[in-house]
Amino acid sequence: VKYVYFFGGGTAEGSGAMKNLLGGKGANLAEMTAIGLPVPAGFTITTEVCTEFYKNNRQYPAGLKEQVEEKLRQVEALMDKKFGDPACPLLVSVRSGARASMPGMMDTVLNLGLNDQTVQGIIRQSGDERFAYDSYRRFIQMYSNVVKGLDGDVLEDLLEQMKEHRGVEEDTALTAADLKELVTLFKNRYREELGEAFPEDPQEQLWGAIGAVFGSWMNPRAITYRKLNNIPADWGTAVNVQSMVFGNMGNDCATGVAFTRNPSTGENLFFGEFLVNAQGEDVVAGIRTPQPINKAGGDGSLPSMEEVMPQSYTQLMEIQQKLEKHYRDMQDIEFTIEKGRLFMLQTRNGKRTARAAVKIAVDMVHEGLISEQEAVLRIAPEQLDQLLHPSLDPKAPKQIIAKGLPASPGAASGEVVFCADEAEQAKAQGRKVILVRIETSPEDIHGMHAAQGILTARGGMTSHAAVVARGMGKCCVSGCGDIKISYDKQQFTDKSGKVYNKGDIITLDGSSGEVMAGLVPTVQPELTGDFSELMTWVDGLRRLKVRTNADTPADAAVARQFGAEGIGLCRTEHMFFDADRIMAVREMILAEDLEGRLAALNKIMPMQKGDFLGLFREMKGLPVTIRLLDPPLHEFLPHGDKELQELAAVMGVAVDRLKHKVEFLHEFNPMLGHRGCRLGVTYPEVYDMQVRAIMEAACELVKNEGYDIVPEIMIPLIAEVKELEILRANAVRVADEVIAQYGVKVSYLVGTMIELPRAALTADRIAEQAEFFSFGTNDLTQTTYGLSRDDAGKFLPLYVEREIFPQDPFVALDQSGVGQLVRMGCEKGRQTRPNIKLGICGEHGGEASSVIFCHNIGLDYVSCSPYRVPIARLAAAHAVL
Numbered sequence: 001v002k003y004v005y006f007f008g009g010g011t012a013e014g015s016g017a018m019k020n021l022l023g024g025k026g027a028n029l030a031e032m033t034a035i036g037l038p039v040p041a042g043f044t045i046t047t048e049v050c051t052e053f054y055k056n057n058r059q060y061p062a063g064l065k066e067q068v069e070e071k072l073r074q075v076e077a078l079m080d081k082k083f084g085d086p087a088c089p090l091l092v093s094v095r096s097g098a099r100a101s102m103p104g105m106m107d108t109v110l111n112l113g114l115n116d117q118t119v120q121g122i123i124r125q126s127g128d129e130r131f132a133y134d135s136y137r138r139f140i141q142m143y144s145n146v147v148k149g150l151d152g153d154v155l156e157d158l159l160e161q162m163k164e165h166r167g168v169e170e171d172t173a174l175t176a177a178d179l180k181e182l183v184t185l186f187k188n189r190y191r192e193e194l195g196e197a198f199p200e201d202p203q204e205q206l207w208g209a210i211g212a213v214f215g216s217w218m219n220p221r222a223i224t225y226r227k228l229n230n231i232p233a234d235w236g237t238a239v240n241v242q243s244m245v246f247g248n249m250g251n252d253c254a255t256g257v258a259f260t261r262n263p264s265t266g267e268n269l270f271f272g273e274f275l276v277n278a279q280g281e282d283v284v285a286g287i288r289t290p291q292p293i294n295k296a297g298g299d300g301s302l303p304s305m306e307e308v309m310p311q312s313y314t315q316l317m318e319i320q321q322k323l324e325k326h327y328r329d330m331q332d333i334e335f336t337i338e339k340g341r342l343f344m345l346q347t348r349n350g351k352r353t354a355r356a357a358v359k360i361a362v363d364m365v366h367e368g369l370i371s372e373q374e375a376v377l378r379i380a381p382e383q384l385d386q387l388l389h390p391s392l393d394p395k396a397p398k399q400i401i402a403k404g405l406p407a408s409p410g411a412a413s414g415e416v417v418f419c420a421d422e423a424e425q426a427k428a429q430g431r432k433v434i435l436v437r438i439e440t441s442p443e444d445i446h447g448m449h450a451a452q453g454i455l456t457a458r459g460g461m462t463s464h465a466a467v468v469a470r471g472m473g474k475c476c477v478s479g480c481g482d483i484k485i486s487y488d489k490q491q492f493t494d495k496s497g498k499v500y501n502k503g504d505i506i507t508l509d510g511s512s513g514e515v516m517a518g519l520v521p522t523v524q525p526e527l528t529g530d531f532s533e534l535m536t537w538v539d540g541l542r543r544l545k546v547r548t549n550a551d552t553p554a555d556a557a558v559a560r561q562f563g564a565e566g567i568g569l570c571r572t573e574h575m576f577f578d579a580d581r582i583m584a585v586r587e588m589i590l591a592e593d594l595e596g597r598l599a600a601l602n603k604i605m606p607m608q609k610g611d612f613l614g615l616f617r618e619m620k621g622l623p624v625t626i627r628l629l630d631p632p633l634h635e636f637l638p639h640g641d642k643e644l645q646e647l648a649a650v651m652g653v654a655v656d657r658l659k660h661k662v663e664f665l666h667e668f669n670p671m672l673g674h675r676g677c678r679l680g681v682t683y684p685e686v687y688d689m690q691v692r693a694i695m696e697a698a699c700e701l702v703k704n705e706g707y708d709i710v711p712e713i714m715i716p717l718i719a720e721v722k723e724l725e726i727l728r729a730n731a732v733r734v735a736d737e738v739i740a741q742y743g744v745k746v747s748y749l750v751g752t753m754i755e756l757p758r759a760a761l762t763a764d765r766i767a768e769q770a771e772f773f774s775f776g777t778n779d780l781t782q783t784t785y786g787l788s789r790d791d792a793g794k795f796l797p798l799y800v801e802r803e804i805f806p807q808d809p810f811v812a813l814d815q816s817g818v819g820q821l822v823r824m825g826c827e828k829g830r831q832t833r834p835n836i837k838l839g840i841c842g843e844h845g846g847e848a849s850s851v852i853f854c855h856n857i858g859l860d861y862v863s864c865s866p867y868r869v870p871i872a873r874l875a876a877a878h879a880v881l
């Protein structure tokens, strides 16, 4: 088996298409080499080795060592250097690289191959003692941390002490002698901390680092990242061993990262940051404030690469254009300049905000780089969620206390916290927080996830905080040097010296970089321009219709703006809670007899009719499905003693009587109790009133306002066709009465929800009485699994964590179980009534994988909450591509 793939000198054994085997980084290093870009030579150990390694109790497969040796010889020949050779040593980096990019999640070791002999060779070769010892001390730092697990602060502290002694601020100000001394100090400390000498043998170093990269696949932060991003553990990581190039050899050297377009706004402007005389992670780690690559990209306070290294800049511009044309997507690149020579170290499709994703996709269509269909496929449906969220109200007063970089757009308010664990705890208690850090590291991921927004004092637009926040769609302001953070005191101060403590509320604007005191109100986004252009392509492609779940005209109006093509579920019980009618509803429930109930229902009727008038008007003739009352009646009565007393006083009834009624209505298991059509069967007058209200509203609008309305009356929780037969007959009787009374021609449909397994199993019979089915997948999931959503919190998260359930079945439809019932319901329904209308109205109607499933089994529409309508539209387009 071939385990190792070479790249270098213009040829490569691998290619960009081999991401699964070589990981993203390895595949793209091969690809860049093959298309003639300057890439330092090296080789990639495949992800298969990682998988084997974990399968075989952390043992490498036979033959690996020999293959690595062979490729190392090849690199040596090409570079004219020898690994471990004191005279002319080859140094390498050992880099991880998974299939999906996991920025900063796993570990890399640079300058490997250095020891007390080879460092002399480096000095002779480069004529630069300072550089040689700078590389050496970095190597010891990285090796001790990545391979031996020594806390990075242990050696970093020695470095800081050295800088303090010498009275310098920056690493670059240390002399060769300082750095040489530091190497000795590091090694001594290494021995003290780890109880063994620093390994001088390059082979031992190499295999130590390879083992550490494979080991890092299972480190806690990599595991967390995979979980958040749904990356399976068995994908494994590859290991890249690559000859070193040096950005830390003086002022004609540099290292940098860049995006071929702006990852935050999508603007077609090459954009990036670099540091002169620096190595590897210095830019991302926020050790020094990086400089902009192009003049236009910075704020003018620091000179750009365009100005200080014009030749390298021109070459980099050419390369980035070539890369974008080649990959036909925005690229995120890493490069290093050694003595004026430019080398490419990485490229990948860049992570971007939703806004940037949309703009880039639409622009690339206009530039002729990709097709409309490709543009549609480039946007993940879930990503749109970010775009549909609020930004700061421009009219609201705001007190700006500091300004940083606009690292990830959006607006967020919350209490200040200074550590990730606390952010997570606060979130669990339902509190909103802003995570404030000097800088973030991969260990903070869980806290960043829990926070509303992230504020860092250090680090640029490509810092860890910025990259991760953009990936999460979370608001982030980075590099906010205006604030001084003290973790000890749990506070920060702004420029004026004003103190903000843990728990104080602040607001971030990730689009401007502004930090504000207190809570600033937000406004809804405007969905125009690129977004609407993309959505016209989406709508042109999809077959599945998208409706919304809306109970009020206001919800319906929002959903219409988001492109809803009807209402798939109007829950009438929400209307019963409104202040003006809850009393009449309670009267109805407390009534001793039919006469009393009718009297109360007569009071509710005009208000219900008003609701439906509003809804029909808002939807302007689009289909509207109204579900008759579903929840058990006790939900409308208060339960606590105090509330019961208040209610009794207001209603003028005895407390005892109220209490008695509440006790009488008590159910052991309301989810499976006296609800849905069971109410309709036992109290037909309630459904009669609702049908009357619906039909009067429709007739009035048809008659007086010339609307074309076909109301869809939906009867919930049917298990047996007889239930529907009875309730349908009632509905038809009332509806026809109303139509006759108004003397207009109005058609209507009567249908049912399929939300119990028995309904799906007998859907052929049920279809005899139903003109449409709407799959209520929330209840159908509860009843198929036999688990109540309201009680699942105690075990469901654990089930998902342990992967007993692949996903929370209330979030993504369980296609192999619940989905089979939906499929069966469709097939059986169509057997009886070929043109039966079929839709889904559970939460799943707005979740991408479920929408695609609904398309595939031939539903006519999905219905979801207003904010998810664009997500469902996009998913429905993905379903056909």
Ligand code: ADP
Binding pocket: 040, 092, 093, 094, 095, 096, 103, 104, 105, 106, 107, 108, 110, 242, 243, 244, 245, 246, 247, 279, 280, 281, 334, 335, 336, 345, 346
């Ligand atoms: P990550 O995936 O965390 O970005 P990388 O493997 O890309 O880790 O490496 C970390 C840093 O070291 C990057 O800035 C990269 O450009 C730099 N680097 C990696 N290999 C080399 C090399 N052979 N020569 C010079 N710099 C390198």
Ligand code: MG
Binding pocket: 334, 346
């Ligand atoms: Mg990298």
Ligand code: MG
Binding pocket: 716, 755, 776, 778, 779
């Ligand atoms: Mg239901």
